[in-house]
Amino acid sequence: MLVGTLCHATSGSLVLPRVWLARSAWERMRGLLGRPPLAADEGMLITRCGSVHTFGMRYALDLAFIDRDDRICKLVSALRPGRMAGSRSAVSTLELAPGTLAATGLRAGDHVTWKEIRQ
Numbered sequence: 709m710l711v712g713t714l715c716h717a718t719s720g721s722l723v724l725p726r727v728w729l730a731r732s733a734w735e736r737m738r739g740l741l742g743r744p745p746l747a748a749d750e751g752m753l754i755t756r757c758g759s760v761h762t763f764g765m766r767y768a769l770d771l772a773f774i775d776r777d778d779r780i781c782k783l784v785s786a787l788r789p790g791r792m793a794g795s796r797s798a799v800s801t802l803e804l805a806p807g808t809l810a811a812t813g814l815r816a817g818d819h820v821t822w823k824e825i826r827q
Contacts, residue, residue, distance in 0.1 A: 709735055710824055714751060714802070717778060717819040723812050725804070727751040727822060739803065741765065746805040753822050755800045759794025762787055770809040772820075773798035780818045785809055 710731070714724040728750060730736045736754050745767045746752070753774075754760070762769060766789060773782040773795035782795040786806040802820075814820075 712822050712824040714753070714819055715758075715814075715823065717821040723814065723820065724751050724804075725749050727753050729772040729822060731756075734821065740769070746803070746808075747773055748805050748811060750805065751808070752803045754801045754803065756794065756799065759788075759792060760803065761792045762789045762802050765789045768806045770806055772803040772814055774800040774802060774805065774820065777784040778819055778821055780814060780816050780820060783809055783814065783816055790799045 710729040712727055712729060713716055713722060714727045715722055730739060730752055736757060736824045739754060741764055764790055770786050771784040771793055772780050772806045775797045776799050781797045784793045787793050
């Protein structure tokens with residue numbers, strides 16, 4: 709799975725230093741299932757994904773739904789296990805540790821960009 713950073717596209721300021729990109733069918737389907745909770749500076753960006761569920765999860769998630777222009781179109785804070793959330797205009801979903809939305813100051817309408825870290 710590729711790893712990169714998430715930045716505000718306009719200012720270039722770093723939002724998260726470590727964001728995994730789930731782009732294959734298997735990576736998207738598995739998501740965070742069976743994985744340990746994300747740290748406050750981590751996230752998982754799931755492409756071709758306008759809705760997510762937390763069935764089988766043992767922890768809550770903050771979510772940012774992102775449209776085709778890389779703008780955040782919807783935010784969900786602390787989605788508990790056994791729930792679903794989505795956005796009709798989203799093409800990607802950013803999964804985050806609970807509290808990360810508030811800590812980073814991400815807002816609906818923010819233009820964000822993911823950039824691969826070359827290792």
